[in-house]
């Protein structure tokens with residue numbers, strides 16, 4: 001039987017590449033989105049054009065109602081339980097100094113990095129335990145290794161992903177469920193607008209592999225972890241950033 005994956009926030013950016021890549025591995029994919037139905041439907045159409053199976057499901061995964069509905073719809077549409085969750089969705093990521101930042105700014109980021117993954121994992125893990133097979137992939141960030149100044153709201157929330165991933169891996173391993181985090185480097189996507197040659201060079205000069213990452217670099221790592229052959233990897237925090245940080 002084919003696996004079913006939910007990729008949160010996959011109407012664009014890295015999630016879109018992950019959805020497309022999982023589909024090319026034969027996975028039935030839920031393209032979750034928040035506001036951009038047209039873009040999500042376009043991702044579904046691209047997957048279907050390539051012979052895959054996908055459905056666009058709207059839902060705010062930072063709310064209990066939204067997370068519950070996304071999983072319920074996925075189960076209804078595909079007629080089977082969810083095997084893979086890629087916790088990728090993100091909202092605005094304001095860069096704020098300690099003078100500017102508030103606890104609410106921290107919570108805004110924690111809702112995406114911790115609350116949404118928690119709600120979804122609690123909702124799907126019963127089915128995964130029953131099947132003795134499951135994959136949870138949390139998308140972190142290289143900022144965890146860099147500790148960027150004036151970005152502590154985001155850095156803190158992504159840092160929580162590191163320990164959360166290890167703890168869940170320890171708890172769920174006996175049930176055949178692996179839990180890993182993939183930490184991307186800076187990968188220009190549409191929300192970054194136009195990235196000038198100058199700013200790209202500034203970043204690339206600190207990257208051992210001397211290039212910017214592509215969404216496909218993240219998708220390939222996620223896809224490996226989701227396959228049967230990736231099944232002996234759990235609790236790991238894997239940096240996919242050309243070596244700019246050597247793990248977290």
Ligand SMILES: NC(=O)c1ccc[n+]([C@@H]2O[C@H](COP(=O)([O-])OP(=O)(O)OC[C@H]3O[C@@H](n4cnc5c(N)ncnc54)[C@H](OP(=O)(O)O)[C@@H]3O)[C@@H](O)[C@H]2O)c1
Pocket residue numbers: 008009010011012013014015032033034035036037039059060061062087088089090091139140141142183184185186187188189190191
């Ligand atoms: N790109 C990078 O350079 C980079 C680097 C390090 C880490 N990351 C991490 O990688 C992940 C993806 O980043 P990205 O740059 O690809 O993001 P992005 O292009 O801004 O896409 C964000 C996605 O999240 C969705 N979304 C927003 N709020 C949501 C909600 N409440 N519920 C469900 N979905 C929601 C958006 O849906 P709509 O389109 O419908 O609004 C969109 O599909 C994030 O976790 C980010 O922190 C990215």
